[in-house]
Amino acid sequence: MTLADYLQLTFVQNALLVGVLISLCSSLLGVTLVLRRFSFIGDGLSHVAFGAMAVAAVAGMTNDMLIVMPITILCAVLLLRSGQRAKVKGDASVAMISVAALAVGYLLMNLWPPSGKSNISGDVCTTLFGGTSILTLSETEVLASIVLSIVVMIFFVVFYHKIFAITFDENFAAATGTNTKLYNLLLAIIIAVVIVLAMDLVGSLLISALVVFPALSAMRVLKSFRSVTICAACISVGCTVIGILASAVFSTPVGSTIVVADLAVFGLSSFLGLILR
Amino acid sequence: MALLTCRDLSLGYEGKAILQHVSFEVNAGDYLCIVGENGSGKTTLMKTILGLRKPLSGTVATGDGLRQSEIGYLPQQTLVQRDFPASVKEIVLSGCQGRQGMRPFYSRADRELAKENIRRMGLEALANRCYRELSGGQQQRVLLARALCATRKLLLLDEPVAGLDPKVTAEMYAIIRSLNRQEGITVIMISHDLGAALAHATHILHIGSTVYYGTRQDYLSSPVGKAFLQQGGVSQ
Numbered sequence: 001m002t003l004a005d006y007l008q009l010t011f012v013q014n015a016l017l018v019g020v021l022i023s024l025c026s027s028l029l030g031v032t033l034v035l036r037r038f039s040f041i042g043d044g045l046s047h048v049a050f051g052a053m054a055v056a057a058v059a060g061m062t063n064d065m066l067i068v069m070p071i072t073i074l075c076a077v078l079l080l081r082s083g084q085r086a087k088v089k090g091d092a093s094v095a096m097i098s099v100a101a102l103a104v105g106y107l108l109m110n111l112w113p114p115s116g117k118s119n120i121s122g123d124v125c126t127t128l129f130g131g132t133s134i135l136t137l138s139e140t141e142v143l144a145s146i147v148l149s150i151v152v153m154i155f156f157v158v159f160y161h162k163i164f165a166i167t168f169d170e171n172f173a174a175a176t177g178t179n180t181k182l183y184n185l186l187l188a189i190i191i192a193v194v195i196v197l198a199m200d201l202v203g204s205l206l207i208s209a210l211v212v213f214p215a216l217s218a219m220r221v222l223k224s225f226r227s228v229t230i231c232a233a234c235i236s237v238g239c240t241v242i243g244i245l246a247s248a249v250f251s252t253p254v255g256s257t258i259v260v261a262d263l264a265v266f267g268l269s270s271f272l273g274l275i276l277r
Numbered sequence: 278m279a280l281l282t283c284r285d286l287s288l289g290y291e292g293k294a295i296l297q298h299v300s301f302e303v304n305a306g307d308y309l310c311i312v313g314e315n316g317s318g319k320t321t322l323m324k325t326i327l328g329l330r331k332p333l334s335g336t337v338a339t340g341d342g343l344r345q346s347e348i349g350y351l352p353q354q355t356l357v358q359r360d361f362p363a364s365v366k367e368i369v370l371s372g373c374q375g376r377q378g379m380r381p382f383y384s385r386a387d388r389e390l391a392k393e394n395i396r397r398m399g400l401e402a403l404a405n406r407c408y409r410e411l412s413g414g415q416q417q418r419v420l421l422a423r424a425l426c427a428t429r430k431l432l433l434l435d436e437p438v439a440g441l442d443p444k445v446t447a448e449m450y451a452i453i454r455s456l457n458r459q460e461g462i463t464v465i466m467i468s469h470d471l472g473a474a475l476a477h478a479t480h481i482l483h484i485g486s487t488v489y490y491g492t493r494q495d496y497l498s499s500p501v502g503k504a505f506l507q508q509g510g511v512s513q
């Protein structure tokens with residue numbers, strides 16, 4: 001089959017659409033996350049989501065999103081709330097929460113093995129690499145990601161200047177009348193929702209890559225917040241499209257192909273950054 | 278009513294007091310200079326006035342309808358990430374953020390104000406440069422321009438001239454003075470530059486083992502003031 005043939009397939013079209021939207025959202029949020037030293041929040045929150053799933057399974061709940069979403073949002077809020085004024089800094093607090101959630105979840109599953117779930121390590125693996133592959137998306141999932149992405153993009157455009165002010169100097173922003181608590185809370189909720197939904201679609205490994213790589217690549221070369229944000233979004237979308245197409249043509253795993261594409265761009269921009277300096 | 282009233286403040290970290298029984302008032306149009314030795318608690322006091330920290334006891338009250346968004350602030354140090362991509366323009370403009378409320382974008386007036394303050398601080402040539410690539414003194418001027426953008430009624434400055442060359446220092450004092458005299462902006466400044474502090478300020482707050490608050494003239498003739506000035510080698 002040629003590339004044109006692949007593009008005729010509905011599941012490839014869906015994968016491209018959802019992939020582009022998710023990579024756009026996560027790279028926009030990624031710039032502020034990387035600058036706040038929360039690069040690994042995607043990974044951390046996915047572990048939290050796993051812990052919450054364990055609680056839901058042990059409690060015998062059928063729809064575990066009812067418990068996964070609130071717990072993950074709560075953790076995101078706790079992590080991001082205090083921002084620059086936190087006692088435990090970003091990377092350490094993410095590590096603490098993620099390891100703790102993983103351990104508690106695993107322990108619960110071992111103590112009270114939920115009926116019908118015998119393969120615990122399989123579940124852990126699923127949260128890392130995505131429950132449903134991006135190539136087998138249902139119509140509801142496609143619709144959900146479109147709605148979510150539009151909400152995130154509107155949020156980002158409307159709050160862009162506030163996000164910059166708070167990310168650059170939270171104390172100054174608070175001292176001169178910006179409601180930093182409110183915006184940190186909104187940001188935390190949006191991040192948690194994006195991560196939980198995207199995790200299910202593409203896996204937490206890819207989410208972490210989509211958050212950090214485009215932002216870091218753009219920061220190598222560009223020097224203003226606006227240019228970095230725009231460039232990160234473009235890089236992210238480009239790499240995802242290339243990754244999905246390449247994986248279809250060469251039949252490689254989608255997630256890792258996208259990550260490799262991001263890695264290649266990062267290498268390229270590091271090189272560019274060195275020359276331009 | 279006074280713009281700012283601090284009553285019997287005790288400040289400290291983790292419950293341990295570093296400064297006790299501080300009371301003073303700042304009226305609209307005042308130029309208050311806070312002096313004291315390193316580690317006496319000047320920065321801590323300023324953060325408490327701004328509401329960034331809670332006092333151990335005592336109260337900070339604002340009057341005259343002063344809102345947080347009418348305050349400009351120059352921090353003593355800003356812990357900016359080493360790799361933060363931000364241009365001088367973007368940073369100065371962010372000084373207008375407090376007034377935006379829920380409005381998403383800056384108005385033309387905000388942009389003009391930012392431009393004006395960039396010019397005032399002599400930063401035109403650096404406007405598109407990246408903040409992290411500037412020298413310490415240049416960075417200080419960027420943050421001053423940002424503070425001026427935020428200022429409507431009250432300007433708080435924590436060691437504004439630290440790291441500035443003599444020429445810019447003199448210009449800086451002239452700008453602060455004209456803001457205070459011509460535009461009626463109330464100034465609270467922390468400074469180790471006693472000569473300049475005494476030349477411009479209307480009131481002095483001396484903090485340390487003894488706390489003194491009064492007008493400049495009273496301070497000069499007080500025992501605390503005399504002793505402190507002698508150490509600093511400033512003759513009056």
Ligand SMILES: Nc1ncnc2c1ncn2[C@@H]1O[C@H](COP(=O)(O)OP(=O)(O)OP(=O)(O)O)[C@@H](O)[C@H]1O
Pocket residue numbers: 290295313314315316317318319320321322353
């Ligand atoms: N985050 C902190 N935790 C604990 N103690 C602190 C903290 N920040 C400052 N201190 C202590 O509080 C005291 C006052 O500090 P502050 O920064 O207010 O001094 P300052 O008067 O501004 O000094 P300088 O002239 O050097 O700027 C110092 O003794 C300092 O050790």
Ligand SMILES: [Mg+2]
Pocket residue numbers: 319320321353435
């Ligand atoms: Mg200080």
